[in-house]
Amino acid sequence: MIYLASASPRRRELLRQLGVQFEAIPSNILEMRQTGESHADYVLRVARDKAQFVAKQVKERSLPILPVLGADTEVVLDGEILGKPQDRVHGMALLRRLSGRTHEVLSAVCVVDQDSEHVALSTSRVTFSRLTETEIAQYWETGEPVDKAGAYAIQGKAAAFIERLEGSYSGVMGLPLHELTEILKKIGREGA
Template structure:
């Protein structure tokens, strides 16, 4: 049993897929990149901030001391974190930037357990095929990219855009399961 410090349906789906029991406790932290913070430092810090916030709530409420899982995923191109699209123009601009190019997806997990923090980072490289303006507009109109980092979902229609993936499919989806399993084994659970 773990507490999931996220409301992400994708993270919940991945945990369910593997039979991990969890309670959803979104951290609702404000995610802002600090000056001078690299994309990798940023995703690791945000994952840790989420886990620590929920661990504090668990202590304050006297809930059972299960591990707390925080995670963050960001799409990075040309050293810039794209984030989630603010509107249609922003989202379609992101897709234009990704089209025909390779970008990184950084996905960090942090498990807070017994006053200790365990963090791991997954780095994947994703190559999009070239996209036409009509394809980008049509994809945006599906609604799928609206709340996704980099304005796409690898597990959805955007799978057809991906010419090559080097790294973790589940990491690009939002929760790197290999890294999570390694942490759970380290803290003495049976892993996934």
């Protein structure tokens, strides 16, 4: 059993896929890149901040002490973190930028366990096919891209846009399972 420092349905689904029992306790932290912070350092820090925030909540609420999993996933194109779309116009602009291009997806995990901390980073490269304006508009109208980094969900309808994936499918989805499994093995919680 672990705590998941997230409200993400995708992360819940991926943990269930591994057979990991968990209780979700969303973390409410400010996600803002610091001056001079690399993209990799940023996602690792946010994953760590989420895990530490929930670990502190667990102690304050006198809940059973269990490992806490924090995660963060970001889409990077042209040296810029694209983030989640602010609205329809922004979301469609993000999809236009991704169209016919290769971008990186950085997905970090951090497990805080008692006095130890374990972090890992997955970097994947995703190539989109060329999208028409009609495809972009129709995809936006599905509602799927609204709360997704880079305005797409690889596990949803956007799978049809993915020409090539180098790296971790689950990492692009929001939780790199290989890296997480290695951490859970280290702390004796695989299949927890």
